[in-house]
Amino acid sequence: MAHPELVGFHMIPLLEFFGAPKKCSFVDGTSCRQYxxxxxxxxxxxxxxxxxxxxRELETLSSALNFAFKEKKLIIPVPVTLPPKAIARERWLTRSEAAALVAGALGITATAYDIETRKPIKWGRMFRPSYHVARFILIGLYSGSRHEAILKLHWLLNTRGGWFDLSHNxxxxxxxxxxxxxxxxxPVPIPENLLPHVRRWRRITSVGPVEYHGRLIAKERKGFARARELAGLGEDVTPHVLKHTCITWMMQRGVPIWEVAGFSGTSENIIRKVYGHHHPDHLSAASKRFRGR
Structure with missing residues (x-):
């Protein structure tokens, strides 16, 4: 597993409900829904x-039971009833929201507002900048990489995470x-808008772009939350929204779906289902169906 520690976290509540003296026969639709x-x-x-x-915890239980059946510890398979899948998130950032988020990471916030429109008209650096958060945001916006993949990025080839090959971009x-x-x-080409930033970051950091005091951070939480607050954005803006934003921007610019899927590491089916309506060619034939006589 990519995160074996999650099994340990999931075991605690699962054993509290499904643990001894209960047997596998207790696992059915009623007990799963009650859980x-x-x-x-x-x-x-x-x-x-x-x-x-x-x-997700029930998925861990299901995997454990399937493994037990495969290893012949169980005579028959024990199905686990899972709750309906949550609705896919559709939150993405506009260009102005993305700029405000980067500004928030750099400690810049609105200092004056228009009286009538209530829109900010003057900005200033009021807080200490968190440069590693700004780098994290820019990499997520331009590469569509996932949270964990960005944090593990190094400058040199390694076995723990990805890396930037600046010789071949x-x-x-x-x-x-x-x-x-x-x-x-x-692996993907480094986007043209991101490449100048990456070359500059390489000169001023030692391990990787998202480092703090010479060490890569394990999780992007407090710094991102502060940037979000200074930008005036809601709690629905999470680090994963950066990936959504990257894909949405590409779709809005008319990039072919197969190319978006290959760049973002997301299946074409998901791209069509979640982001397809952003593409300018979405249902274009249907929209022209009643043209003419």
């Missing part, structure tokens, strides 16, 4: 979670020998 309900209400575990989180999002997972990380 999701109790987990969302905070009756299981230390705090209440979303139904999607409870669903290629971004490798997977480390040397790293196994490919369902969340694909294909």
């Amino acid at each position: 999701v309900k109790d987990r969302a209400a905070g009756k299981i575990g230390k705090r209440a979670v979303k139904e999607a989180t409870a669903g 290629i971004l490798y999002r997977r480390g040397q020998g790293e196994r490919e997972t369902n969340k694909r990380r294909p």
